[in-house]
Amino acid sequence: MSPLLWQKPGVEIDTRIQDFLAGEDVVLDREFFLHDIEASRAHAEGLQRIGILGDRELADIVAELDGLAGAFQSGTFVLDARHEDGHSAIEAHLVERLGDTGKKIHTGRSRNDQVLVATRLWLKRQLMDLAAVSRECAAVALARAEAEQAVPLPGYTHLQRAVVSSLGMWWSAWAEAFIDDAQRALQTAGWIDANPLGSAAGYGVNLPLDRDHTTTALGFGRMQVSATYAQLSRGKFEMAAIEALCSALLDLRRIAWDLSLFTSGEYGFVRLPAQYTTGSSIMPNKRNPDVIELMRATYASAAAARVEIEQVLSLPSGYHRDLQFSKGGLVHAFKRGMGALELLPDLLRHLEWREDAMRAALEPSMYATDLAVDMAREGLPFREAYRLAADPARWAEGDPAGSLAARVSPGAAGDLRLDVLAARLEGLQ
CATH class of the missing domain: 1.10.275.10 (Fumarase/aspartase (N-terminal domain))
Structure with missing residues (x-):
């Protein structure tokens, strides 16, 4: 050494x-x-x-x-x-x-502000990459929402068949989710965009350091003025970055859950690209959705890293060596989290829907809500309409296309407002 x-x-x-x-x-x-x-x-x-x-x-x-x-x-x-x-x-x-x-x-510098500034620069890069992959996921979802907006898909609550939904609604939900995730990543990057270099060990030095120059030279948006706060922000800024990462990983986890269900034999709605599945070591008939299962698990790693850093921060002001343990969780959270997210856009581009299975899962009871709302629109009090529509004798094979077209509340299948989402996404470029 x-x-x-x-x-x-x-x-x-x-x-x-x-x-x-x-x-x-x-x-x-x-x-x-x-x-x-x-x-x-x-x-x-x-x-x-x-x-x-x-x-x-x-x-x-x-x-x-x-x-x-x-x-x-x-x-x-x-x-x-x-x-x-x-x-x-x-x-x-x-x-x-x-x-x-x-x-x-x-x-004029300490290893304290040296690690702070290197970590801060790294975090800014990670957050910009997070924003970019979130925008890409949103763009893929928007394109598929536009192309497949009228394709019926069963909608579920409590994992029970509920109403007729559509691929347009499913895709637009993830589009808006990842637009929010991109926005949060950019906002977090702006919040932590502060130069700690020149704060030394947290108390400054007896030299007129040109901190304005280093702020500009390193591309920071502002100087982190208080030398002592620069030390206090270590861990706090890392936690904020992980929270932005977790926002996207939460959405990834729920997509992975949907796809885990939809690819099962019981649903059969989705066929995954072959490279996103693996075989069983003993059962020759199996193709397992291992990639999406590990995607689903990734949030746990990032959330655990945030908790680890939070627990390390049970400290008074000033630098303490405990803070060294904040580095591992931060790196592992972003390496694993970004590794999972970067696989998502191509998965979303290439997954295939089995429209016959989706239509076969639509049943008469799923039009009961439409029936109740239609009677309420004709003047019947909704609670009375609800009671009447709950009678299975009133259920009949419905028209999924008509049901979707009639769902005209903003954001529903008949009024997806994909143009609004596209404008939001464009504004994040």
């Missing part, structure tokens, strides 16, 4: 303790490493602007940081157990290559 930044003379390092302290940090830091390098470049520029670094020193540091980023991307440099964490690796590289110039890079 490279020399520890904080090691004091005469203090022997116990490898067991050091292994516990480091944990999986250096592996997790691979996610943040390029952002850490980007922030180090902006910090070096800021130091040059206040006279801590000369022009030549800045140029040398920037060149070495660019080289390190390229080596990391190509695999020539590997962030591994030789280093305590990514921050130490960057400084060790600069010192090895530039000597005293490299030793200047940490002037």
